[in-house]
Amino acid sequence: MMKPLSSFRQNAFNLSHTPSDVERTAVTDGIKTNVSFPVRPAFPFSSLVLSGNMSADNEACLLLEAQVYRGGEWSGFYKLGLLSAQFKRSFPPQEDTFGRVETDELCLSAPAEAYRFRLKSSGEVSLNGLWACGVRAPFAYDVKSASRLPSGTFCAAVEPVSQMEQKHPDKRRICSPVSVSMALNALGCQTRLGSFLQDVFDQSAAVYGNWTFNTAAAGMRGVQSFVRRFSSLEELKDFVTPESFAVASISYGRGQLDGAPMESTAGHLVLVRGWEKRKVLVADPAAATKETVLRAYDARQFADAWLLNKKGVAYIVRKK
Template sequence: MPPSCDRGIDRAPSPEPDRHDLIVRLPEWRPREPAHRLVPALSVLGDGVAGFRFEMSVYSSGAWSPWLAGATVGRGSFPAAATRSDTLACEVDEFIASAPAERVRLILRVNPAAPDAPLAAPWFVSLSAWSPTAPPGQVPGSGVRLAVPPLSQMEEDAAIRNRICSPSSVAMVLAYYGAPIAVADLAREIFQPELDLYGVWPAAVRAAGRRGVAGYLLRFPDWSTAAWCLEQGMPIIASVRYGPGELTDAAIAETSGHLLVLTGYEGDDVLVNDPAAPRADAVARRYRLEELRRVWLARTGVGYVLFAPVRSGNRPSSAL
């Protein structure tokens, strides 16, 4: 975790039964600054969870919001729950507060793969919170290059190739960590049929965990935070959005939402594996740092950070 974003690790409470599900009531959390946008994620190493969803309530303007539910990831027939109120709304994988949240309550609802051993595998929950602001200017550095194998989504089945930037990016990073998987296989696993989406962020983190690669979702506040991850040997799967002419030599001319892999930086350039390139030999690219800051950090700023965990026991924890 980048030091500028690290809030430490709290031990998670034990799961408790709730009808046919298990729930984990995570400790109440306060962001450094009141935040409008919140993105939770669950990372489980192995197949310990068949499905899950997050439920959230926030404290702002002197009152707690109603509890709202995020999208279900994987298999789970959970109780019906609201996704929108006057003070808080969930947009698939992101909770958005109308007034900045001063405190956060979070529940993890789980459909365990093995009811007799719920959440037995190592796992953690992360939560990234922020309010939209302009990111600081670039921070110079000596540079780094990570050897992430290139994969093109455009070489996949024509029926889905334009929709699988997230599975393609995750497959590249899994191959980097020595856990290669065919893009088509990963796309089938990540696909959320109820939403008709391949790009649900927590589903990507879950799929990586099933292959022994941990991960979390992070809203990157600035370029130096991203550079820190790259310097630690961790590629970043970045969520970008741009119009025509905003990203020079981009693999696609414009997009309302696209995932690509940051693999390093050199001087004023960011090294990228862009899965929207037409062929694998065209995936590795250089984008201008100033332009990438605009189309990534100044917009969503969200990235998947996947990493090879250091195993020091199997105790569950929540990193909030």
């Protein structure tokens, strides 16, 4: 069951899966297992991320797994996240000749040609959406086309929140849930930051920034949320709207993002709320106060920080 992709050359694929993509189903000792048909993107890929939205009772859980195909051989299945209403857990390092799992992302040692997903569930679980995204191999970046903004201007209203003002022992590490909670509240899904922090916490890796877990926790609050890869700022026109936000993962060195509250970062999340006059409008939770959270970054610098340095990874948070 192959999914068509846009003919426009991009550095990523983004696929949405449905029940028709499942090849076989089995139930053993109360565990339901769904295995998909092989999925072949339009180009070889060097990484893979799965994200899912689900509804579940307190005792239910869902395990996301994937395997990849290259050179006539399938890898084993990698565990990419265990989801439940009560907890979310990644797994100890998984590494073999095909690649390794880095908390929430399968990073391949050589490009793969196809993948399968496998879902194992126990209890009452309703899967409301499953998405896969990956990075093209080889990756090619052209800053001129990547930094082209949508036409016109757009700016969504966002109530700013500074992570630095929170009374939390790990306040410097909670940019991800703070950004997502700002998006949820802007969409009318009233969300207390404290409870959202608990819901996204990866108990195995002891981090708040697990991509799969942030989108899953948002999805449990009545929105559609998933991990997506962008190739150009122009794509924002379809995902930053009155009913949708993108939360971008960025990385930059000293002097590479003018006006940012941190001099440099190896990884940080910001809420994209619009664009105007060669600027990307964001809510940056690393600001010292909520009054300085709303900022405008140069489009070229932001494209480098996001689309080049972090291969365009983002959370989409939007109304169903």
